[in-house]
Amino acid sequence: MEQWLVGIDLGGTTTKMAFITEDGIIVHKWEIPTDTSNRGERIVAHIARSLDETLARLGGTKEQLLAIGIGAPGPVQEETGMLYEAVNLGWKHYPLKRQLEEETGLPVAVDNDANIAALGEMWKGAGGGARHLLFVTLGTGVGGGVIANGAIVRGTNGAGGEIGHMTMVADGGAPCNCGKTGCLETIASATGIVRIAGEKLAASERPSALRGGDVTAKAVFDAAKTGDALALEVVEEVTRYLGLALANAANVTNPEKIVIGGGVSKAGALLVEHVAAHFRRYAFPRVAAGAEIVLATLGNDAGVIGGAWLAKSLIGA
Structure with missing residues (x-):
């Protein structure tokens, strides 16, 4: 059974998501609208539900997913994965790592969206x-x-x-x-x-x-x-x-x-x-x-690939 990393690029309009191998190959990618209503209270739940639905559609199981790396539009506290502020999402001092781990049951690493794009380009893009x-x-x-x-x-x-x-x-x-x-x-x-x-x-x-x-x-x-x-x-x-x-x-x-x-x-x-x-x-x-x-x-794939690179760090790969 092939195991996958989950890369997520959370934006103010859309959230890009992908299942990615440990070698950085995208297996499947998709996106969902980002629901910023009520100060973004449903964003994490929608991400978790979309992961489960997409996995089921592909005939996979939750055991195939190793970890999640997610980029968000704002400064992040590295140790706790807390987002200090994301104006586009309505979040302030939001515990993104904790919330996403509770919703998915998977280990989660969080970083700024530009940072994960940089990691993606370093790993599989122009950074070589x-x-x-x-x-x-x-x-x-x-x-x-x-x-x-x-x-x-x-x-x-x-x-x-x-x-x-x-x-x-x-x-x-x-x-x-x-x-x-x-x-x-x-x-x-x-x-x-x-x-x-x-x-x-x-x-x-x-x-x-x-x-x-x-x-x-x-x-x-x-x-x-x-x-x-x-x-x-x-x-x-x-x-x-x-x-x-x-x-x-x-x-x-x-x-x-x-x-x-x-x-x-x-x-x-x-x-x-x-x-x-x-x-x-x-x-x-x-x-x-x-x-x-x-x-x-890498274009729009830079963020999800960088997210997968982040996720690799959680499993010691």
């Missing part, structure tokens, strides 16, 4: 097994994960690796959802890119393919690829700040790989080339020489 790795995910916000000597850097209260909240504009920066201003997230996220493009469009009458259409991060990069001058200015500004942030983070950690994921990373080579040029400008030369900047390869 690198033991020193920086991961940054560019989506609606900017998440980050730092892996040093094969282990996630969590810090004293679960907030390690918050690359997106490095202050890039010390004075007069745009407000961030975290309560600060001038964070990298206000610049390099999809929403930040749209904001910067809007400001540049409003500041002049210059012709641009972005005028009169729906301005999205994808539209900005698509226009830049055609040589649109205004779009290229936006890309240059965004990637300069991102390259600076990654250089500062890399100067502390000296990574082998810097992996860029999230929806914005679909911009591909244009994004990597610009970021890499700025990174080399700002990084300590020896750090720059040791680091390769690559695009994430």
Whole structure:
């Protein structure tokens, strides 16, 4: 009887789940809506029920499941698996590890969602097994994960690796959802890119393919690829700040790989080339020489695969 790890990527809209072998191969994956009503009181019960129903549908038994690794959107206390706060879920000081263990009867490991994506990319993705790795995910916000000597850097209260909240504009920066201003997230996220493009469009009458259409991060990069001058200015500004942030983070950690994921990373080579040029400008030369900047390869599977990596630690695999 083949035994499986359970990887779970808990998001504010959907929860991705998978049964995964100890070698990191996805056997079966699916997702369920995340019910955030009544401060998320039914989320864990829905996860447990979905695990049981899916297992039954596959003709499996509970004995096949070894452990669960779950990523959640917020800082996590490593020892207890408590989520300090997850605004999107309505949780505060939520004992996720304990609750999920009680509902499923399985051992559970909990970490931040960006951290498990970093672990997934390290194990089976673009990280290629690198033991020193920086991961940054560019989506609606900017998440980050730092892996040093094969282990996630969590810090004293679960907030390690918050690359997106490095202050890039010390004075007069745009407000961030975290309560600060001038964070990298206000610049390099999809929403930040749209904001910067809007400001540049409003500041002049210059012709641009972005005028009169729906301005999205994808539209900005698509226009830049055609040589649109205004779009290229936006890309240059965004990637300069991102390259600076990654250089500062890399100067502390000296990574082998810097992996860029999230929806914005679909911009591909244009994004990597610009970021890499700025990174080399700002990084300590020896750090720059040791680091390769690559695009994430696992997409939406990074979280569940990283969750399975977490689960492996519970069974000594």
